[in-house]
Amino acid sequence: MNYWLVKSEPSSYSWDDLVEKGEDVWDGVRNYQARNFLREMEKGDLVYFYHSGKEKAIVGLAEVSEEAFPDPKDSDWVAVKIRDKKKLKKPITLSQIKSEDLLSEMLLIKQSRLSVMSLTKVEFDTIQKMCV
Incomplete structure (x- = not known):
């Protein structure tokens, strides 16, 4: 299993x-x-779902329901399907992420403009623990 984060302006x-x-x-x-x-x-x-813009927080957990296929808007690119799993009890803010040592190498911090990024198992599990 792989772990991901997608970002969107709410x-x-x-x-x-x-x-x-x-x-x-x-x-x-x-x-x-x-x-x-x-x-x-x-x-x-x-897949963690992150609200960019003013909110800057992970707000939900989704899963990939269909693997890559041609993007319906431009077939030179790809898309996937995701489905919601659960809303987080409390959003995990960017400042909380930045203050956690185990997340210091996270692409969200290192390459903040990416809208889709991978997470390591340690990063995923750390975020999961922060949600409790």
Whole structure:
């Protein structure tokens, strides 16, 4: 199993939008590194959902429900489908993430402009513990 984080500006597409749909296409990614991460996603992989912009927090947990396929908006790129699993009891803010030593190498901090990124098992588990 692999672990991921996807980012979205809540005014464009929020966690609540995903919950309302239950499952949706994660498309529109136009960065080569993020595209490569989408290609690596496998059905059942777990995905943290991060609200960028003013909120700057992980707000939910989703899972990959369909592996990479041509992006419906531009077939030169790829998309995946994700489905909501659960809303976090309390959002994990960027400042909390930055203050946790085990998350110091996280791509969210190192390459903050990526909209799709991988997480290590340690990073995923650390965030999971922070949610309790």
